[in-house]
Amino acid sequence: MKILLVEDDEALIAILTRNLAAQHYVVDAVQDGEMGWSYGSTFEYDLIVLDLVLPKLDGISLCQRFRAEGYTTPILLLTAQDNSTAKVQGLDAGADDYVVKPFDQAELIARIRALLRRGSTQPFPLLTCGNLLLDPSTCEVSYGGQPLVLTTKEYELLELLLRDSQHVLSTDEILDRLWSSEKFPSEATVRSHIRRVRHKLVAAGAPPDFIATLHGRGYYLKALEPGADIEAPAFNARFSSNEPTSSRHSSSGDSSAAIDILSEALPAADQALSARLQPESQQQYLAFLNETWRTTQPKCLEQIGILLQALTDLQDDRLSRQQQTQAQQAAHKLAGTLGIFGLTQAMHLSRQLENWLCSSEALHSKQADLMQTLAIALQQEIANTQTIRSSQLPGGLPLLLVVSADVEFNQSLVPVAIDRGMRIKIAPNEMALVEEPLPDVILFRFPPHALDEPDRPDASELWQTLQAYVHRYPTLPILVVGDRGELSDRLKIVRSGGNFFLESSVVPDQVISAAVRLLHSSNLSARVMIVDDDQNWLHMLPTLLKPWGFKVTTLADPQQFLTVLQAVTPDLLVLDVDMPHINGFELCQILRSDPDWQRLPVLFLSVLTDAASQSQAFKVGADDYLCKPIMGIELANRILRRLQRVRAWAS
Amino acid sequence: MTHKRVLIIDDEETIQTVVQFGIKLAAGWEVLTASSGLKGIQTAQTEQPDVILLDVMMPDMDGIATFKELQACPEIQQIPVILLTAKAQTADKRQFNDLGVSGVITKPFNSLDLPEQISRILHW
Numbered sequence: 001m002k003i004l005l006v007e008d009d010e011a012l013i014a015i016l017t018r019n020l021a022a023q024h025y026v027v028d029a030v031q032d033g034e035m036g037w038s039y040g041s042t043f044e045y046d047l048i049v050l051d052l053v054l055p056k057l058d059g060i061s062l063c064q065r066f067r068a069e070g071y072t073t074p075i076l077l078l079t080a081q082d083n084s085t086a087k088v089q090g091l092d093a094g095a096d097d098y099v100v101k102p103f104d105q106a107e108l109i110a111r112i113r114a115l116l117r118r119g120s121t122q123p124f125p126l127l128t129c130g131n132l133l134l135d136p137s138t139c140e141v142s143y144g145g146q147p148l149v150l151t152t153k154e155y156e157l158l159e160l161l162l163r164d165s166q167h168v169l170s171t172d173e174i175l176d177r178l179w180s181s182e183k184f185p186s187e188a189t190v191r192s193h194i195r196r197v198r199h200k201l202v203a204a205g206a207p208p209d210f211i212a213t214l215h216g217r218g219y220y221l222k223a224l225e226p227g228a229d230i231e232a233p234a235f236n237a238r239f240s241s242n243e244p245t246s247s248r249h250s251s252s253g254d255s256s257a258a259i260d261i262l263s264e265a266l267p268a269a270d271q272a273l274s275a276r277l278q279p280e281s282q283q284q285y286l287a288f289l290n291e292t293w294r295t296t297q298p299k300c301l302e303q304i305g306i307l308l309q310a311l312t313d314l315q316d317d318r319l320s321r322q323q324q325t326q327a328q329q330a331a332h333k334l335a336g337t338l339g340i341f342g343l344t345q346a347m348h349l350s351r352q353l354e355n356w357l358c359s360s361e362a363l364h365s366k367q368a369d370l371m372q373t374l375a376i377a378l379q380q381e382i383a384n385t386q387t388i389r390s391s392q393l394p395g396g397l398p399l400l401l402v403v404s405a406d407v408e409f410n411q412s413l414v415p416v417a418i419d420r421g422m423r424i425k426i427a428p429n430e431m432a433l434v435e436e437p438l439p440d441v442i443l444f445r446f447p448p449h450a451l452d453e454p455d456r457p458d459a460s461e462l463w464q465t466l467q468a469y470v471h472r473y474p475t476l477p478i479l480v481v482g483d484r485g486e487l488s489d490r491l492k493i494v495r496s497g498g499n500f501f502l503e504s505s506v507v508p509d510q511v512i513s514a515a516v517r518l519l520h521s522s523n524l525s526a527r528v529m530i531v532d533d534d535q536n537w538l539h540m541l542p543t544l545l546k547p548w549g550f551k552v553t554t555l556a557d558p559q560q561f562l563t564v565l566q567a568v569t570p571d572l573l574v575l576d577v578d579m580p581h582i583n584g585f586e587l588c589q590i591l592r593s594d595p596d597w598q599r600l601p602v603l604f605l606s607v608l609t610d611a612a613s614q615s616q617a618f619k620v621g622a623d624d625y626l627c628k629p630i631m632g633i634e635l636a637n638r639i640l641r642r643l644q645r646v647r648a649w650a651s
Numbered sequence: 652m653t654h655k656r657v658l659i660i661d662d663e664e665t666i667q668t669v670v671q672f673g674i675k676l677a678a679g680w681e682v683l684t685a686s687s688g689l690k691g692i693q694t695a696q697t698e699q700p701d702v703i704l705l706d707v708m709m710p711d712m713d714g715i716a717t718f719k720e721l722q723a724c725p726e727i728q729q730i731p732v733i734l735l736t737a738k739a740q741t742a743d744k745r746q747f748n749d750l751g752v753s754g755v756i757t758k759p760f761n762s763l764d765l766p767e768q769i770s771r772i773l774h775w
Contacts, residue, residue, distance in 0.1 A: 042676060281676050285763050288672050296665050329710060335737070336663040336706075339759030340670075347759060351737065393761050 001116055002044065005029040006036035006062065007051040007078065016049075019105050020112075033057025038291055040066060042284045045073055046116055052079035052090065060093045067094030074115040078103070127162040129221045131206070134162055143204035145280045153178065154197045161211065161221050170218035194219060199411055203426075282390060282423075289388045293341055297382060300337060303330040304379045307353065311375055314368040328357035334378070342392035345527075345569065346381035349374050352567050370560045377527075377553040377568050384551060390423070391440050391519075399423045400515050403465065404445030405458075409481075412508040420512050422519075439476070441515045442469060444498070446482040463496065470497030475549075477518035481511065526643050529553045529570035531561060531587065532605070533579040537628070541574075544632030548640065558582040561590075565597070571646075572639055577606040577613060585620045592621040601642045605630065655680045657769070658700040660691030660717060661735065662709045670704070673762020680766060688717030695727045702769055704756070707736040718750060731773055735760075 003025050007013050013029045020027045030039050032055040040048055040062075048066070052059040063075055074097075077090045082100040090098050096115055099108055127134040131144040141148045141158060150158065156178050161169065171187045194211060201210050212222040310327035313319040331354035339347040353374055356367065391398035400422050404410050410426045417424040425439065444466050447458055469476060480498040482489060493501050500514050528550045532538055538554040545552050553568045555561065558579045565573075573591070575584035584604060591597045603624040604617045614625045624638055657680055659670050664686065671682040683698055685691035689712060695703060703721065707714035714734055722728050731753035747755050754772035756765070769775070 038672070042672075281763055285673055285676055288676075289669065292665060292668060332708060332710075333663060336661070336708075336758070337665045339737075340663075340666050340762070342759065342761075344759060 001046045002026045002028070003112070004036065004040050004043070004045040004048045006031075006033065006040075006048065006054060006059070008032060008054055009051070015105070016108075019109065023109055025112075031055070033059070033062045034291060036062050037065060038288050040071065040073070041069065042288070047112060048073055048075045049112070050075055050077050050095070052077055052081065052086070060089055063090070063093040063095050076111060076115060127159065129162055129165050130210070132158075132162070132201070132210070132221070134159055143201055143206050146204040148200050148204055150197070150200065153193055154200070157193055157197055161219065165221050168214050168218045168220045173218065196407075199407075203411070203414060286388065286390050286393075289341055289393075293385070293388050296337060296341070297385070300334055300382045301379070303334050304375065304382065306330040307334075307375050308372070308379070310357075311368050311372045314363055314371070315365050317365050319363065324357055324363065328354055331357055338382070341385075341388050343381065343385060343388075344392075346378055346385075349378040349381065349567055353378070369557060370555075370563065373553055373555055373560075373564055374567050377551065380551040380553075384549065387438055389438065389440055397421055397423045398440040398519055399425060400512075401439035401442045402426045402445065403443065403462070404481075405447060406445055409445055409504075413511060416508045416512045417515075420516055422512070422515070438473065441477050441479065441519045443479045443481065443511070443515060445504075446480065448483045448504075466496050466498065479511070479514055479518055481506070526571040526639070527551045527553065527568060528572050528574060528639060529555065529565065529568055530574040530605075531555045531558055531579070531584070532574075532576035533558070534576065537576075541635075545636055545639075547632070548636040550636075550639065558584075558587060561587055570600070572601045572603065572643060574603045574605050574635075574639075577604060577608050577617070585616055588617070588620045588622060599646075601646050603638060603642065605635070655702065655766075655769075655775070656683065656698065656700040657681070657702050657704060658683045658685065658691065658694055658698065659704040659706075659735075660685045660688060660709075660714075661704075661706040662686055663706075666706075670762045670765065674765050677763045678766035688712035688714070688720065691717060692720055692724065692727070695721060695730060696724065699727070700730060702753075702773060703730055703732045704765075704769075705732050705734050705752075707734050715750065718752060722751070733769060733772060 003020060005013060005016060005020075005027055007016070007029065008031045010031075013031075017027045017029055028039055028043070028045075030036050034056040036048075036050065036054070037057065039045075050059040050063060054062070057065075059077055059079070063077065066073065066075065075095045076097045076099060077095045078099055078101060079086055079090070080101045087098050097111055099111060132141070133143070134141045139155065141150055141155065157174065160174065160178060171190045174190050175187070198208065198211050202208050207222075209222055212220055214220065307327050307330050310319055310323050313323060331350050335347050335350035335354055338344075338350060353371060356363070356371060389398070398421075400417055402410055402413060402424060404426065414424055444462060446462060449456070453459060466478065466480075470478065474497075477500075478498045479500045479502065480493045481502045481504055482493075483504045490501055500518055502511060502514060528545065530538065530541055530552060532541075532554070533556050535556060538556055542552040542554065553564065553570065555564050559581055561582070575587055577584040584606070588602050588604075591600055591602065598621075601623045602621065603626060604614075604622050605626045605628060606613065607628045608614075609627045617625045623642055626635065626638060655678070657674060659667055659682060661667055661670075661684075667684040667686070671684060674680050674682050683694055683700055685694045688709060691703070691705070694700075705714045705717060709717070712720075714736075718732055718734070721730070721732060733754045733756055734747055734752050735756050735758055736747075737758050756768055756772075760768070
């Protein structure tokens with residue numbers, strides 16, 4: 001039996017863990033409410049013991065959250081408040097029992113035992129075959145942990161096959177047992193239901209012949225060979241075929257309807273071994289990373305503060321050895337922390353700074369400028385990271401969310417998406433959207449006539465969902481597929497925030513290509529590096545460009561050009577022409593002669609307005625030439641347009 | 652695969668937390684944590700984990716020094732040690748092997764992959 005203990009008092013954790021372990025309970029202890037939620041919503045527990053007063057999320061709120069999300073795990077509250085108001089509040093929040101501190105250990109364990117006894121009565125046994133699990137008490141069906149969305153008839157069909165898994169069921173038998181005697185469906189009806197259930201099972205990762213046909217005889221469920229089945233569940237306890245994947249009940253009926261389809265194209269052995277490819281694990285891991293990032297981000301920015309202060313002191317030639325060590329430790333911490341969130345660019349910048357700071361030779365104030373440039377780039381990387389996405393993680397795949405009730409359309413996208421290295425999640429209705437994780441690209445498939453009849457309930461809900469997404473995640477790329485491409489429709493889509501429109505006659509390959517293109521262009525916070533010896537401009541430009549969300553790195557000394565370029569890896573470069581030692585044209589030539597950088601877009605920004613200078617710029621490989629002074633919006637537009645062109649060519 | 656106990660020694664608390672969650676999620680293994688070499692050695696002695704994941708770059712007592720200390724304790728010297736190291740240090744892999752570590756895992760990693768990587772290194 002497994003117990004989750006959510007308690008912030010370390011001494012109490014130690015005592016309780018020891019006493020419970022003596023009773024052969026396995027205990028996971030976490031110290032705040034948010035961690036309690038992360039663990040409780042991710043792992044299977046037989047009981048949750050919750051302290052009432054907890055950091056981040058209090059026990060009552062956590063209890064309410066578990067219940068609101070449909071978790072039925074028994075909950076025992078611990079509290080120091082011995083009054084009936086607190087007790088009533090706790091029990092009303094969904095707790096099953098209540099113990100007041102200080103408590104007698106023996107009594108607490110007896111209460112835990114009693115709660116576990118109460119929870120153990122399963123009114124209906126679960127039906128399983130291989131990774132397929134059907135819970136008759138909740139009517140939930142899942143394969144390998146992924147919920148299946150089935151029609152009533154499809155559900156009945158699977159239940160029948162599961163209950164009679166020892167037999168081959170003929171079409172006639174199925175007709176007899178699933179259709180009332182007043183109805184006269186044909187054998188073709190059974191075949192079409194079988195076909196649809198097979199599709200859904202395959203989409204959830206089942207082999208195509210999971211519902212096997214014995215020609216001339218009928219159908220039966222074919223679980224994997226025992227040997228082949230062992231590794232996956234053993235590797236991921238959550239997906240064990242013999243135990244319920246969750247005590248969670250769908251709180252909103254259809255909200256669990258999203259099917260995450262991942263990797264049936266991969267060899268079975270790889271699938272079994274790569275737990276990160278299991279969609280549920282990946283989602284939970286991602287949710288956990290995002291939760292952790294919320295508290296880690298401010299700490300990272302504090303470390304950046306230490307770094308920047310040290311660099312300011314270095315500029316003024318008053319950096320003490322102790323301060324340098326402190327700054328080096330800050331950079332080291334940053335490198336480690338940022339790496340675990342998949343922020344590789346930021347990690348490399350931190351590591352570069354760490355290497356300089358741990359040098360045994362004394363640092364010079366000259367180096368401070370360069371280091372400060374990188375530290376500011378790092379600060380922007382951290383500050384601009386609001387969400388950790390699966391595509392960032394090592395080996396992570398981008399997630400395409402398809403909001404569409406068109407089963408045929410959805411199914412046609414799956415193999416193409418997988419082939420193009422995307423995960424695809426299908427939400428047949430907008431209810432499923434409330435669920436995490438955040439996708440990398442979202443596709444809305446408008447049903448026929450939804451565009452010309454926007455007041456229809458299904459259409460208006462879809463519009464509202466689209467707008468809600470745009471409002472909440474303004475940078476999330478949105479692709480709309482509809483059956484009409486009139487100007488007024490296109491206008492409405494654009495006004496609602498859709499980034500790309502395709503008519504429904506497109507082939508799946510075009511849809512996925514458009515999604516991939518949007519994904520590439522969605523990293524809106526492009527890195528822009530500006531090299532200019534005019535310090536006033538350098539200070540002004542980041543502010544001018546800020547509203548467009550660019551990550552701007554400025555460099556005054558062209559001699560540090562290559563070092564900064566390689567550390568920052570910009571998406572676009574802005575160069576001044578006249579600079580000491582090396583001019584902008586020469587820098588551009590250096591780029592154009594380098595196989596790694598020859599395609600980097602270069603914009604010149606100079607006070608020189610003469611035709612000869614402009615002509616020279618284009619001759620050495622410039623993509624654009626602008627004259628100072630310039631408005632922020634104009635520069636931003638030129639940068640954006642250039643980036644869009646480059647991305648369109650690249651794709 | 653049977654239940655395993657992993658000890659991670661890393662000075663970064665966030666890394667400990669994320670690795671603990673990831674390994675537990677992927678394989679259901681128990682993960683013990685220690686923030687310094689010294690604490691790690693103590694935990695290894697009392698808890699006898701099945702494997703130790705050891706960060707190379709730690710302040711005070713670094714991973715290499717910690718490994719040598721671990722090897723010097725007869726009751727824990729048989730516990731396999733896998734070093735966690737940044738890519739830049741890959742060139743040092745040979746040196747790590749000469750030391751007698753069981754393997755090296757390169758940072759950054761996806762914690763969900765760790766059970767698989769550990770199992771492969773240790774032939775579990």
